[in-house]
Amino acid sequence: MSNNRLMMNGCSTLTAVAFTSAAVIAAYLTFMSKTEKHPLIKQDDAFLAKYSESMSIRDKSLNVFRIPYKYATEMDKKKPTIVFIHGVGGQLAQFIFQLRHFVNMANVIALDFVGFGHSEKSLNYDHYVTDSIIEDIMVVIKTHNVSSDLAVSEPSLHSLT
Secondary structure: OOHHHHHHHHHHHHHHHHHHHHHHHHHHHHHHHHHHOOHHHOOOHHHHHHHEEEEOOOEEEEEEEEEHHHHHOOOOOOOOOEEEEEEOOOOOHHHHHHHHHHHHOEEEEEOOOOOOOOOOOOOOHHHHHEEEEEEEEHHHHHOOOOOEEEEOOOOOOOOOO
16 A cells, blocks of 8 residues: 555656646746847857748737748748747747758748747737637648648757757
8 A cells, every 4th residue: 555655656746847847948948038049049040030030910920930842932832841839938949950950851830929939929818828829820831831741840848959
C-alpha cells in the first residue's frame, strides 16, 4: 500500500514539475519577446524581416512570414506548404532554423499570433480564444493560396537549441 501511495505522490510531483517548467519557459519567452531576443534569433532579423509582412486579419494586424519554395516570388502549388504555429509565449522567430531548412523542400509560412512577436496586441479578449486563433490561421492559409498538400507544425522549444 505504501508503494502505491509513493507512486501517486511521485506522479503528482512529476506533474507539478512539468507544469512549473512550462510556466517558467512561457514566462521566459514572453520576457524575451518584450525585451531582447534570443542571441541565435537576433542574428537572423534581416532574414525574418525580408520575408515578413504585416497582414490585416479580422480587425487586427498579424506578422506573417511567407517564403515560397527555393525563394521564388510566388508559392509553388506543386510543392507542399508547411505552416509553423508557435505556442503561448512564443513567436515565429523561434522557428528560424526550420524556416531556413524547409524552404529548400516546401513553401513555408509562419505567423505571430495576436499579442505575440511582432503582431499587434489587442484589448479584445475574443481575439485570444482558440477559435479566433484557428480562424486567423485559416485566413493566412487561404490568402496565400497554398497547395492542397499542407503540413501544420508546432515544434517545441527545441527550436532554440
